[in-house]
Amino acid sequence: MTTPDVINLTATKRDPTFVNRLTPAGHQLYTCIQCGTCTASCPSAAAMDITPRQMWRMVQLGLEDEVLHSKTMWLCSTCYQCQARCPRGIPLTETIAKLKQIALQERIEEWRESTAFYLAFSDVMHRYGRMREVEFMARYFLSTNPLGALGYAGMGLTLLRRGKLRPELPRLRGEGRLDRLFDRVAELEGRQ
Amino acid sequence: MNYLFYPGCSMEASALEYKTSMLAVFQTLGAEVQELDDWTCCGASVAPVMSDLLGLALPARNLALAEKAGDGRQMVVGCSACYVRFQCTNAAAADRVVLERINLALEVENLSYGGTVQVRHMLDVLANDFGPGVIAAHVKRPLTGLKVAPYYGCQTVRPYSAFDDGQSPFSMVGILEALGATVYHHLREAHCCGTALLTTKSDVGLRIAGEILEAASPADCIAVVCPMCHMNLDSYQDKVSQVLGKPVKIPVLFLPQLIGLAFGLPDRALQLKRHVISADPVLARLAA
Ligand code: SF4
Numbered sequence: 001m002t003t004p005d006v007i008n009l010t011a012t013k014r015d016p017t018f019v020n021r022l023t024p025a026g027h028q029l030y031t032c033i034q035c036g037t038c039t040a041s042c043p044s045a046a047a048m049d050i051t052p053r054q055m056w057r058m059v060q061l062g063l064e065d066e067v068l069h070s071k072t073m074w075l076c077s078t079c080y081q082c083q084a085r086c087p088r089g090i091p092l093t094e095t096i097a098k099l100k101q102i103a104l105q106e107r108i109e110e111w112r113e114s115t116a117f118y119l120a121f122s123d124v125m126h127r128y129g130r131m132r133e134v135e136f137m138a139r140y141f142l143s144t145n146p147l148g149a150l151g152y153a154g155m156g157l158t159l160l161r162r163g164k165l166r167p168e169l170p171r172l173r174g175e176g177r178l179d180r181l182f183d184r185v186a187e188l189e190g191r192q
Numbered sequence: 193m194n195y196l197f198y199p200g201c202s203m204e205a206s207a208l209e210y211k212t213s214m215l216a217v218f219q220t221l222g223a224e225v226q227e228l229d230d231w232t233c234c235g236a237s238v239a240p241v242m243s244d245l246l247g248l249a250l251p252a253r254n255l256a257l258a259e260k261a262g263d264g265r266q267m268v269v270g271c272s273a274c275y276v277r278f279q280c281t282n283a284a285a286a287d288r289v290v291l292e293r294i295n296l297a298l299e300v301e302n303l304s305y306g307g308t309v310q311v312r313h314m315l316d317v318l319a320n321d322f323g324p325g326v327i328a329a330h331v332k333r334p335l336t337g338l339k340v341a342p343y344y345g346c347q348t349v350r351p352y353s354a355f356d357d358g359q360s361p362f363s364m365v366g367i368l369e370a371l372g373a374t375v376y377h378h379l380r381e382a383h384c385c386g387t388a389l390l391t392t393k394s395d396v397g398l399r400i401a402g403e404i405l406e407a408a409s410p411a412d413c414i415a416v417v418c419p420m421c422h423m424n425l426d427s428y429q430d431k432v433s434q435v436l437g438k439p440v441k442i443p444v445l446f447l448p449q450l451i452g453l454a455f456g457l458p459d460r461a462l463q464l465k466r467h468v469i470s471a472d473p474v475l476a477r478l479a480a
Pocket residue numbers: 031032033034035036037038039052053056082085086087088089090092
């Protein structure tokens with residue numbers, strides 16, 4: 001979505017507790033001085049609909065819908081540059097992971113091309129305990145854009161020829177290698 | 193010197209040549225390296241997005257194994273994404289309440305972590321435990337005349353690196369010079385390679401990778417120390433050329449492959465043929 005330059009704060013639904021959910025930064029986000037160092041440091045900023053600096057201001061203002069609705073967090077490549085440079089020492093990168101987590105729990109469909117990446121990775125990790133790149137990519141493309149996979153077919157073949165990709169038969173039945181640990185974590189977090 | 197080694201998923205598959213060359217270099221330097229038994233995925237940047245506790249429990253499972261097997265040995269990792277997750281987990285585990293919660297999860301694996309395993313990046317070990325002097329002493333075939341662009345990537349040096357500068361890293365410089373190579377400095381040495389964006393938002397990811405390849409292009413090759421950086425810089429050059437509207441072609445080598453070349457290590461350790469962009473121009477320059 002494109003964010004308007006002016007947001008009517010009186011007429012917009014706001015949740016002042018939004019910032020509490022955004023660990024680890026939490027209330028530290030109120031110390032943001034809007035210097036813009038995060039935006040200037042971000043390799044993806046040019047492609048974002050709201051820049052990191054704007055996003056942190058919107059978080060302060062409790063504009064939860066607007067923030068979760070923007071693609072900003074999904075363009076974050078976890079490079080830690082904003083976190084390393086923020087003059088207020090706010091753990092920004094780790095807090096963006098939390099934003100992704102909330103979006104993954106509440107808005108899976110809206111950001112399918114990104115959420116599917118996390119879900120496919122997690123499924124494979126769960127099942128085998130280690131990443132299987134071929135199965136992971138297959139799952140990702142099947143759940144997003146099977147035709148999009150064609151754009152990668154040439155590259156995939158080259159990687160196969162170089163021995164970089166190892167095709168393995170999926171094992172879909174039986175207990176997954178990390179089932180117990182995943183289940184236990186879900187139980188401890190009250191998700192079961 | 194004696195280390196435990198956590199390869200991580202990529203070094204076991206797409207970046208196998210990183211593992212074989214690293215182990216061969218360590219062996220030449222006289223280090224004893226033992227692979228961690230029964231290791232599992234560190235969760236990468238994905239687990240913390242799935243859940244806070246999962247993001248800590250997956251790395252902690254391996255740290256607990258290392259603590260049990262280690263006799264106080266440090267654990268070496270070659271993947272910067274694994275490195276950052278282990279450092280982050282150790283930092284979080286300094287809080288006893290968090291550590292207790294992690295251990296409640298690890299119970300189902302019959303493991304428990306005490307928070308004592310020191311994790312080191314392979315680059316840190318090479319630069320600081322051995323250092324340019326020791327490395328130079330093993331050089332048989334100096335890389336004279338080879339212009340190498342170091343590329344550290346992001347998570348190698350940020351935010352937890354205790355061994356290098358997060359903005360202007362330098363630990364590869366001494367090593368490359370010890371090999372006889374010429375260091376080609378550029379403005380993208382500690383930038384991000386684009387990580388998963390090359391898959392999920394390829395237009396953005398390819399541009400980010402393209403900026404690095406362009407900045408490094410006057411060099412003969414790029415030296416990397418992370419499997420993901422390698423995948424993004426080596427295998428997408430065709431697509432990057434399309435996005436930039438001009439051809440880009442530069443070999444990308446893992447640092448231990450370059451060290452191995454200078455040490456005269458065999459092909460079976462270096463496995464240069466596995467790369468998408470051929471390393472032949474590098475070999476040709478060295479033969480000249
Ligand atoms: S760098 Fe820190 S203080 Fe500056 S705008 Fe970004 S979050 Fe705010």
